[in-house]
Amino acid sequence: METPGSQSSLHRANLERVVRAVRLAGSLTQAEIARTTGLSAATVSNIVRELKDGGTVEVTPTSAGGRRARSVSLSGDAGIVIGIDFGHTHLRVAVGNLAHQVLAEESEPLDVDASSAQGFDRAERLVSRLIEATGVDRGKIAGVGLGVPGPIDVESGTLGSSAILPGWIGTRPAEELRERLGVAVHVDNDANLGALGEMVWGSGKGVRDLAYIKVASGVGAGLVIDGKIYRGPGGTAGEIGHITLDESGPVCRCGNRGCLETFAAARYVLPLLQSSHGTDLTMEGVVRLARDGDPGCRRVIADVGRHIGSGVANLCNLLNPSRVVLGGDLAEAGELVLGPIRESVGRYAIPSAARQLSVLPGALGGRAEVLGALALALSEMGDSTLLDGSLTAAAPAFT
Amino acid sequence: METPGSQSSLHRANLERVVRAVRLAGSLTQAEIARTTGLSAATVSNIVRELKDGGTVEVTPTSAGGRRARSVSLSGDAGIVIGIDFGHTHLRVAVGNLAHQVLAEESEPLDVDASSAQGFDRAERLVSRLIEATGVDRGKIAGVGLGVPGPIDVESGTLGSSAILPGWIGTRPAEELRERLGVAVHVDNDANLGALGEMVWGSGKGVRDLAYIKVASGVGAGLVIDGKIYRGPGGTAGEIGHITLDESGPVCRCGNRGCLETFAAARYVLPLLQSSHGTDLTMEGVVRLARDGDPGCRRVIADVGRHIGSGVANLCNLLNPSRVVLGGDLAEAGELVLGPIRESVGRYAIPSAARQLSVLPGALGGRAEVLGALALALSEMGDSTLLDGSLTAAAPAFT
């Protein structure tokens, strides 16, 4: 921003380097920082002093039982991040610190027909409550991640057609929430955030290329490519639900026929069980019955798995990820659905692509999206946010 | 490599910055360099002197009719890059300089059944001939890009099952060629290089996310995601040819049924015309006949287009690229095949993904792969290769 290529920028880069190292490791001694960053001990000494004076890090006199090492960690009040997830039936909020620790988390039911204003009111109150519970100053919010169950237009930030929250179409959630909370808000759809959450905290740890398949009322995928969420130039990447499996299959809400969604999503699958199991079944209920041994539900879940597997096979041929994580209610079915998925993938994907693929259930269950929102806030924050003291002074100004 | 975070590394980064600016623009005055890089005029002055002494750039006293501006450009003999493409029936070699200019290019027929040793002999001779034609010192080769028509194992660099060059399976082409030429060789498959070539020089200029579909004896895709070739963790991304279109379709060489390839690749399509048009048709011939109005060939090409469109629609739903470029012999058919592709995409892809997609024929024809190999060599080179004088002294040592 100031001197793009020199000296002070080098210093800044080194500051960020140290902050990142500390953030990733939780806490480090200066000597360790020097080793991991490659900087000299003297430089680290200077930088740590500067950061300490700025309030970004804390130096705890001596904790480990070594010779004498002062461990450096991000100061507890250096900043917090907030994740908010609007789901089909619920609202979840999580508060975390910069060391990737979740400090508080809560969810409450949300009426599908609620207006966006009502939703934001609820979210705002819940955020306030959790922040108070953690006892941190509101001015320390470094960023907010927001998850919404529908496509976000990349340029305008407008929420597109969401069959899930009809009252929200056309709103600009990030904008609105930023005005309410006064901090930067980053928004993404639920599938992408689920992918991010599972990658940072769940079944995708250590993997740089993965697809997170979320099966709920629709079917969507979040793609992580080379460690980053891939949204595509138009922002609609990952629409695995509308891959065509059968050109003359059932008509889908998107207007085509035989989309994967028509074989796997709750709204199309549940009716199959109506005559035998009654009308007020939910996907959760089907999964529970299947686990208890109900043959009809088992069959339906296996069929869903096979179809998802076909879609995953296509995805696998095109992208060759190293892991596929299954999320949503359906993941609770475990092997009942994963088995058929793997079988389908093995059958339809080319062997060299399928060989190194692992298909796993999500480890975070319904929390994947909120935690992903938290991770989004953390990753969008950049390491420099902590340096300029904007957090300790006041909330960042609008731009 | 030496001092990862400081001072000298900053200097090096600034050197690279200048080199990159010059390379991209072709030639610049020092003042322009200062403006585009953000460095101060004094620094640029020093850096240019250093680069000039090192032989990396040339300073032509005064060429433009301004006040007095010395234009800086990469010295003509700063380095050259070589692209080599082994195709089904031919071998192509191109020589370019660091300013993205193609200096020489030639192709010759290659026998499908030739051994890899024979192929390399031919390639080596052709490379020598072209280099001599350009009159540059062999020691100035900065890098070589190599294209092979088959999957390359990421870790070992081994060429996997290629139905096109049977004698090559199990060889390590990059390794072998490096031993022969004595410089770093970067290898990739033809579809990926075609994508790269079209992105740098052809129909993909200015686009950061594109898919290059190559229809020849097989069907493959090269994916460019965020400006870089995406190979996937296992190196087999882009296998669009084996997306399943019809579970009970024709048996494919991969062992599945109804793969896109069975509806689009030459080996499956040409037999359809045997009884009506004779047995020694090639894809080129079919395209030519179609353009001349032959209804059977037109129909076949349109059908191929529709099926490719289905595959592209799936790809589009998953990845949402902004452009799809069609390569291979089939691209010569122009609207005869693009029309049906677009129609299929419009029908099967979700509208929001299809809306901003453009489907174009490749602009480079059969040259896409060699030029892509050239681009690969350029991009893998990094901007620092030019700095350490390794090129001016001698060929880089093996490692």
Add this chain to the structure above:
DNA sequence: CGTCTATGTCCAACTAGTGAACTCTAAGCT
């Protein structure tokens, strides 16, 4: 209790970029 060793700090040396002053050259004006 002395020695050892790794940690953190301080200082002088050195590297490298910057602003300001300066020179140079061609264009434009009188």
Add this chain to the structure above:
DNA sequence: AGCTTAGAGTTCACTAGTTGGACATAGACG
């Protein structure tokens, strides 16, 4: 033609910032 002007490139003194080495510190080990 001669003067002025303005942008280009260079030089120089200054400053920011990293580094290696010397030094102080404090627990571990014998």
